[in-house]
Amino acid sequence: MITAEELRQVQIFECLAEPERQRLAQKAADVRLSPGDWLIREGETSSFYVILEGRLGLSKDVMGRVQEFTQFEYKGGDFFGEVPILLGTPSLVSLKAITECRIARFDRQQFQALIRDSEKCSAMIMQKMNERLGRVQQFAAETPASRVLIVGSQYDLDCRDIRTFLSMNRIPYEWLDRDNEFDRIPTCMPANLQGPAVVVDRAFWVPQPPTVRKVAEALGLRTMPTKQHYDVVVIGGGPAGLAAAVYGASEGLCVLLVERNAAGGQAGTSSRIENYLGFPNGISGDELTERAVRQAGQFGAEMVLTREVGNIESMSMPDGGPGYCVELDGGDRVTSKTVILATGVDWRRLEANGVDRLIGRGVLYGAARTESPTVIGKDVFIVGGGNSAGQAAMFFSSYAKSVTIVVRGAGLELSMSQYLIGQIAGKKNITIEPFTQVVSVNGEDHLDSICTTTRGEAPRTRKADALFVLIGADASTDWLPNDLQRDERGYVCTGRDVSDLPSWKGQRTPFLLETNMPGFFCAGDVRHDSIKRVSSGVGEGSMAIAFVHQYLALDSPRLRAN
Ligand SMILES: Cc1cc2nc3c(=O)[nH]c(=O)nc-3n(C[C@H](O)[C@H](O)[C@H](O)COP(=O)(O)OP(=O)(O)OC[C@H]3O[C@@H](n4cnc5c(N)ncnc54)[C@H](O)[C@@H]3O)c2cc1C
Numbered sequence: 188m189i190t191a192e193e194l195r196q197v198q199i200f201e202c203l204a205e206p207e208r209q210r211l212a213q214k215a216a217d218v219r220l221s222p223g224d225w226l227i228r229e230g231e232t233s234s235f236y237v238i239l240e241g242r243l244g245l246s247k248d249v250m251g252r253v254q255e256f257t258q259f260e261y262k263g264g265d266f267f268g269e270v271p272i273l274l275g276t277p278s279l280v281s282l283k284a285i286t287e288c289r290i291a292r293f294d295r296q297q298f299q300a301l302i303r304d305s306e307k308c309s310a311m312i313m314q315k316m317n318e319r320l321g322r323v324q325q326f327a328a329e330t331p332a333s334r335v336l337i338v339g340s341q342y343d344l345d346c347r348d349i350r351t352f353l354s355m356n357r358i359p360y361e362w363l364d365r366d367n368e369f370d371r372i373p374t375c376m377p378a379n380l381q382g383p384a385v386v387v388d389r390a391f392w393v394p395q396p397p398t399v400r401k402v403a404e405a406l407g408l409r410t411m412p413t414k415q416h417y418d419v420v421v422i423g424g425g426p427a428g429l430a431a432a433v434y435g436a437s438e439g440l441c442v443l444l445v446e447r448n449a450a451g452g453q454a455g456t457s458s459r460i461e462n463y464l465g466f467p468n469g470i471s472g473d474e475l476t477e478r479a480v481r482q483a484g485q486f487g488a489e490m491v492l493t494r495e496v497g498n499i500e501s502m503s504m505p506d507g508g509p510g511y512c513v514e515l516d517g518g519d520r521v522t523s524k525t526v527i528l529a530t531g532v533d534w535r536r537l538e539a540n541g542v543d544r545l546i547g548r549g550v551l552y553g554a555a556r557t558e559s560p561t562v563i564g565k566d567v568f569i570v571g572g573g574n575s576a577g578q579a580a581m582f583f584s585s586y587a588k589s590v591t592i593v594v595r596g597a598g599l600e601l602s603m604s605q606y607l608i609g610q611i612a613g614k615k616n617i618t619i620e621p622f623t624q625v626v627s628v629n630g631e632d633h634l635d636s637i638c639t640t641t642r643g644e645a646p647r648t649r650k651a652d653a654l655f656v657l658i659g660a661d662a663s664t665d666w667l668p669n670d671l672q673r674d675e676r677g678y679v680c681t682g683r684d685v686s687d688l689p690s691w692k693g694q695r696t697p698f699l700l701e702t703n704m705p706g707f708f709c710a711g712d713v714r715h716d717s718i719k720r721v722s723s724g725v726g727e728g729s730m731a732i733a734f735v736h737q738y739l740a741l742d743s744p745r746l747r748a749n
Contacts, residue, residue, distance in 0.1 A: 189215045189239070189291050197237055197291075198264050202307040211301070216292040220284035226267075230478075233271040233278045235298035238263055241288030247280045250334045251358045251406070259322075260285070269312045270319050272298055279323065331389065335360035335402070338372055339383030341561055342633045344547040345398060346383040352399045352493075354557040355449035355456075357477045358406060362560070399448070400493040409491050412521050416504075417443045417489075419735050420513045420523040421728075422496045425452020426721045427711025428529035429479040430728030436486035438732060443521060444488060445513070447495035451476035452531050453660075453712070454721045456553050457575070458582040461606065463721050473556070475721070491515075497666055499526060501704065509706060524706060525738060527731045528667070528679060529724070531712040532660035537570060540627035542656075549634025554579030554655045562587045565652035568637055570625055572599050576657040577607035580617050583655075590617045593639060597621050628654060662713050672703040678715040681708070695741075698734035700727060706738050 191208040194200040194215075200208055220226060220241070227233055229248055243261040246253050261267060261282060271278045272295055293301070302309040335353055339346030341364055353360045363371050376384055385393040387405040394401060403410055421431045424446030435442040444450075454460065457472035466475075483490060495516045502522065504510040510524045534552035536542070542550055551558065554575070559582070567587040569576050572594035584590045592599070592611075598621045599608050611617050623641045628634055629648070637651040662677040672680040672690055685691050685703040693705045700708045710727035712719050717727065 188212075189217050193239060194237075194291065197239065199237065199266055199308060199311055203305055207304065211293070211297065214293065214297050218288075218290040218292050220288040220290070222284055222286055224284045224288075226282040226284065226288070226290060227278050229279065229281045230277045233268040234295070235266065235268040235272060235293040235301075236282075237266045237291045237293070239289045239291055241290075242285040243282045243288060244285050245280050245282055249330060251356065253281075256280075266312070266315070268298070269316050273316065333359040333361040334388055334406070336373070336386045336389075337362045337383060338365055338376060338385075340364065340366050342548040343383050345396065347547055347557075348399050349383070349385060349397060349402050350557045351555045352402065352449045354555065355451045355473060355476065356406075356408070356492075357473055403493050408493075409489065410493050411519065412443055412445075412491055412515075413489060414441070414443070415521060417441050417521060417523045418739065419443075419525045419527060419732075420445065420511070420521060421527045421529060422513070423452065423529035423531055423711070423713075424450035424480075424490065424492070425529060425531045425711060425724060426454050426475075426479075427531070427724035427728035427731075428452070428527070429476070429483060430725040431527045431529060431710060431731050432483040432488040432490065432728075433479060433486060434729040434732040435735065436483060436488035438736065440732070440735065442483075442488040443523070444483070444490045445494050445496050445515060446490065446492050447516075449492060450480050450490065452724075453553075453575075454724075456555055457721075458554075458556055458578050460721055462604075471556075494519075499668055499707075501668070511707065525735045526707045527728070527735070528702075528707070528709045528713060529711045529728060529731075530663070531724075532719075533663045534656065535659045535661050537625065537656045537658060539625045541630075542628055545628050545630055545634050548632065549630060549652065550628055550654045550656065552656050554582065554657060556582065558653070558655075559583070559586045562653050564588050566650055567591070568593055568625075568651050568654045569657060570594075570654065571657035571659070572596060572602040573657065573659065574602075574604050574607060576655075577603045577611060579655055579657060581607070581610055581614065584614045584617050587653075588616065590614075592617065592619045593623045593625060594619065594621050595624055625654070660712075664713065668704070670704060671707070674715045678717075679709040679713055680715045684715060698737060700731045700734055701738070708734055 189212050191212040194208045194212050238261055240263050245259045246255045302312055337360055350362055382396050385397040385402055391405050393405050400410055418440040419435050419442050421428045421444040424444055428444055432442050432444040454472045455476045459469040459471055461469040496513055497516050498514040500512045502510055502512045510522055511526050512520055512522050514520050562583055563586045565587050567583050567590045569580050570593045580590050580592050623639050625637055626640050626646050627638045629636045634651055636648050638646045638648045640646045664673055664677045672685050679702055681702055682697055682699040686697050688703055690703045700710055702709050708731045710731045711724035
């Protein structure tokens with residue numbers, strides 16, 4: 188417990204009268220930290236902290252890398268928290284104990300009473316706050332605006348994949364369109380280079396030809412598993428897989444998550460998720476993903492990006508128990524007692540002439556936010572009438588000259604949420620074309636027009652700069668073991684749907700999210716009969732972990748991965 192006498196020895200409280208110090212001491216929390224413990228992490232809601240003993244280090248996430256600022260150590264007598272409290276923001280930095288520490292923590296009300304009742308305290312706090320805000324200003328001016336420079340053409344597929352990957356990982360980049368921004372290309376770039384060129388942290392040229400994986404490696408992102416054996420391998424880094432990673436690691440399991448591209452899945456491409464519990468103003472998919480990735484990492488889940496799982500086989504583990512061998516592209520293999528499949532769905536292909544030839548050259552599946560600079564002042568078409576098409580239309584309408592939503596049915600009412608229909612109605616540059624189908628897409632190097640037919644009437648050709656296809660999605664599960672039970676559309680069956688099948692080999696009833704292969708679970712959109720929503724994916728991913736625990740407990744004498 189903190190005493191008034193201890194507070195008197197701290198400069199900020201010297202000026203207070205004894206009864207005020209008594210009052211404060213009675214309400215202060217006595218926080219004790221060991222070296223390595225966090226006092227507060229960036230992004231959390233701050234209290235007001237006064238350091239009584241010990242030293243703390245300051246760190247901050249700077250464009251995806253945690254940077255330590257050793258020049259700004261906190262020690263006995265310092266205080267922290269006035270900036271976020273007074274600005275009403277989450278903490279801008281993290282503080283971690285370097286030595287044993289003792290800290291008096293005051294909640295917001297006590298802090299506000301302090302600055303209201305004591306002019307001297309208030310003046311000291313304001314002076315410190317001004318000093319710190321000055322540092323923030325200096326930091327902003329000195330920090331480069333991006334970590335990656337990409338020089339390439341708008342229609343170069345590798346260049347687009349790299350931009351999408353960086354955007355989904357929230358790594359700031361600068362993209363120079365070599366066709367239109369020739370004068371801005373750095374002179375050190377070889378003049379005869381044909382494909383895209385990528386420089387990381389102003390110094391490292393990614394080897395030619397740059398690929399998503401090479402860029403990920405240059406940025407220090409993990410692309411290789413570090414262990415041979417895991418308690419659970421999660422395949423897919425969308426909401427379901429990320430939830431499984433967070434819950435699994437937080438509950439002590441040794442977790443590997445493998446994602447073929449960047450974490451986030453379909454949700455990561457959503458410009459605004461408005462129906463996820465706890466975010467009344469909505470949250471963009473990449474922000475939700477960034478938080479989940481950070482959370483999974485903090486709990487110790489291992490995540491490898493840009494790696495695709497191409498094969499899974501049943502096997503006997505060295506201890507004699509059942510398990511799985513999971514093979515990544517390139518042939519790397521890991522083993523695990525359990526697997527959670529959370530591979531979601533892939534965009535359904537548009538059946539129209541010329542589409543395959545122009546994919547990535549004006550015709551795009553999905554609606555990555557990275558496309559916003561490419562549609563400024565352009566005529567954009569969106570095929571599809573679901574929520575994803577509605578979100579894409581809203582997002583691109585702030586950049587494009589016109590956005591036309593092409594739908595086969597009578598309108599959006601049957602397929603889109605009412606809140607989105609309302610938002611679209613308020614946008615003057617969005618038009619809806621019901622009963623319309625795309626017949627063909629045209630262009631030499633890139634899309635320049637599309638041909639559509641309405642109610643089966645004569646086809647009409649119009650200028651089009653971009654066509655985003657969002658006509659639903661299918662499960663891509665051909666690569667999974669033949670024995671794994673799927674429905675006629677490729678979605679994976681679980682629980683009750685497999686319990687009576689001869690292919691269920693277990694002596695017990697399968698767990699709710701267990702497939703017909705014992706210890707092989709499935710969560711999220713790829714599961715037969717799942718509700719295709721972020722929240723249900725998150726729910727199923729976390730539930731799958733509870734079943735993994737129950738499954739492992741059936742076999743408890745055998746060792747888990749360390
Ligand atoms: C544009 C858009 C907007 C949306 N908006 C909303 C919304 O506002 N609210 C809402 O509730 N829902 C929304 N949804 C639906 C929601 O995003 C999905 O239901 C949810 O993302 C499903 O999560 P999931 O983890 O099951 O699969 P996914 O999100 O599809 O993630 C699957 C992941 O697995 C990876 N993967 C696939 N195969 C492999 C493999 N072999 N090896 C390694 N990795 C692999 C993929 O790359 C992907 O990252 C939206 C969907 C889209 C497309």
